[in-house]
Amino acid sequence: MxxxxxxxxxxxxxxxxxxxxxxxxxxxxxxxxxxxxxxxxxxxxxxxxxxxxxxxxxxxxxxxxxxxxxxxxxxxxxxxxxxxxxxxxxxxxxxxxxxxxxxxxxxxxxxxxxxxxxxxxxxxxxxxxxxxxxxxxxxxDGWAALHASAVVRPEDGATLLSFGGKGAGKTTTALLLASAGWQLLANDRVLVRPTGERDVEVVPWPSAAALGLGLVDSLGWGAAARGHLQEGGAFHPTQHDSVTEALLAGDFTPLWEDGKRRERKVQVFPDQFTPLFGVELATGGRAAGLLFPRVEADGSPDIFDGDQGLGLREDDFMSGATEDRYPDIFELAGGVDGGGRLSARDEVSVRLAKMPHLRVRLSHDVPTSVAALRKAAEAI
Structure with a gap:
């Protein structure tokens, strides 16, 4: 059948x-x-x-x-x-x-x-x-793919996009805001396109969310993750066995492979966010502002004005030349770059550059980091 x-x-x-x-x-x-x-x-x-x-x-x-x-x-x-x-x-x-x-x-x-x-x-x-x-x-059809996390304000669909290199804190920013009442749209990448005269529409890129053990613990999600496994549940099958064993043992010390080049992380299904961690998901939104986070373990969380005319970097778009693990071997995009047509990327960059930009310093102190992000969200 x-x-x-x-x-x-x-x-x-x-x-x-x-x-x-x-x-x-x-x-x-x-x-x-x-x-x-x-x-x-x-x-x-x-x-x-x-x-x-x-x-x-x-x-x-x-x-x-x-x-x-x-x-x-x-x-x-x-x-x-x-x-x-x-x-x-x-x-x-x-x-x-x-x-x-x-x-x-x-x-x-x-x-x-x-x-x-x-x-x-x-x-x-x-x-x-x-x-x-x-x-x-x-x-x-004119969409572009961005290497960014995103959260949506439920009341009006306003979407905050977070940018930065690997380890900058994009996922942390999105999950902290999601724990404060915003809806999670993406933790790592999104699809965007210009609409109307000035808007940028945003839709999610479905994938398992990779969360470091330390982040799971700092968000207060460790007990829920451990209990899920103890009750016979599972996370995404790409999760390494050592991560599962650490969760069951209640050990949230980061696990590394390749000589500390890549962290082994908890792999969370999209549909596990709400029942396990109380995080609501969004299916789309409209870009309203850009955040550029930086995590300093012992720093003092705060926000700073960004450079509104800076625009996006080339590696903020997903492509085979950046971090795209899925080269278009079957030519499904018809020759269009993995980040989108140049015209689409340029127009998205121009429109996002006109939106509020804020640089955010986060720390391992979750309450003060959430407070800083709330302040940033209110400013946008």
Whole structure:
């Protein structure tokens, strides 16, 4: 039996179909809190774009053999996995040895097929690619992708975007404001487009939120996270076992890998924020101001006027040249850069540059940091 989940964000849409309900259920759970995702009758799906994920060892073997049959193939890294990519006529075919998944994309029909043996691996891959299909449509339609966190004021949809390099405090800023009554729109990246004469529309980029153990503890969420696991619950399957073990032990000392180059973090599903941590989610908003946080462990939280004419840096837009782990190997964006068309990025930059900018210094003192952010929000 084939099941189907329809996913829609703004003007873009894709349908995920599978011979395993776990795959379509996963897509519905993953996208549902931020994008519109609902079950539909598979028989009603008569046109693309579609992502068809099938548990089928025979098809996996046949398609993998095609990728390795001597035709030119390029090796790329996709979602931290090795991928071999080749062409078969007008189709793009690929194989991921790490995940035991093979792919075929036919651009003329918008049909992206995945074959594999592991249900969870297939569910993860199908959701990733469904998201990429939607992103490709939005980028072609004039949206841009920003490396920023975002929160929305429930009363009027006003949205605060937080910018900064890795470790600057974008996620911390968003979660502190969310704990103070704002709605969480994104913890790491958003999609934006110019609307009207001066506005910038913002929609979320669905993903698991990566939260450091120290941040979970400082927000007062440690007991809820630990209790969730003790009761048999789980977080996103990409979470490292050592993080789960630390949570169960009540140990919130940061865990590192690669010689302290990357922290192992709690991986929170979007739909876990509200029941576990009391954080409400938003599905969209309108940009109203920009925050530039900096975390100083022993500093005194405060706000400072920013440079309103500064605009955005190139690496504030997501692209393969910055931190994008998902290169467009299936050409879903039609050649548009991962951060959006240059014209869209330029217009977004111009409009955001005219909005209030505030630099915020945060510390490990949560109450005083929240007070500083409340002050910043009121100023905007």
């Amino acid at each position: 084939i099941s189907a989940t329809r996913v829609q964000a703004a003007s873009a849409a894709v349908t995920v179909l599978s011979n395993r309900t776990e795959v379509t259920d996963w897509a519905r759970r993953y996208f549902g809190p931020w994008w519109a995702a609902s079950a539909v009758e598979a028989s009603s799906v008569c046109a693309g774009p579609v992502v068809v994920a099938t548990v089928d060892p025979t098809e996996l073997a046949a398609l993998t053999l095609q990728v390795h049959d001597g035709r030119p193939a390029e090796e790329v890294e996709y979602a931290r996995h090795r991928m071999l990519v080749a062409r078969d006529g007008e189709d793009i075919i690929a194989a991921s040895p790490d995940e035991s998944i093979a792919y075929r994309y036919t651009a003329s029909t918008g049909r992206l097929e995945l074959s594999g043996v592991g249900v969870m691996e297939l569910a993860l891959a199908a959701a990733r690619l469904a998201r990429e299909v939607v992103r490709g449509q939005l980028l072609r």
